[in-house]
Amino acid sequence: MGNFKKIWSDNTFYGLFRLVCNFLLTKIFYPQARIIRFPIYIKGKNRIKIGKGFTSGVGLRLDCEHIAGFSEPKLVIGENVEVNDYVHIGCVHGITIEDNVLIASKVFITDHNHGIYSGDQLHSHPDSVPKTRIVTGSKVHIAKNVWIGELVTILPGVTIGEGTIIGANSVVSKSIPPHCIAAGNPAKVVKAFNSISLKWEK
16 A cells, blocks of 8 residues: 555656646747647648647647648647647648647648559559659648547548547548548548537437
8 A cells, every 4th residue: 555655646746747847848939838748749840830728748740841842831720729649740731720629649630642643643653762752632621629539540631620520540531521420441421410409410
């Protein structure tokens, strides 16, 4: 019992110490945020806008890279957005995340691909070096009050409508309308909110 109390006390002190350190670092480097839990990895900080009240878990990675031939991208994160541990957002064309979005851990959001694999254009050869292939894709837009579950992947060109929920482990390859629940690979609508009955219905 005595050992348990000691471990609990030590962990509580360490957790409090980390919280204070993270809070101080947040106010120094990202004063508009509520709290960012370090370490955090950012590329292209001058192309990233983070709104008031932002909260992150550990290991957040934000890449906003300007590639020759494309207009300069913007990664815009609205107010009171909360992302959990090890979220990765990769931006080349443009990604907007509106207010009050909640993102669970290990979510990947990208607006680009390396190479061309469909359509009428010249396809990328499998023997070419992946990182040298032409960068394709289009903007991603996540509307306000969206909740994205754990281990979700959101692919280029996707819009997720206001108030929608994306179930854990889903791969979102096409746009999802507002006020619904989508899940699966590829993600499909499984329920929608009935504004008359005020219930989620299949």
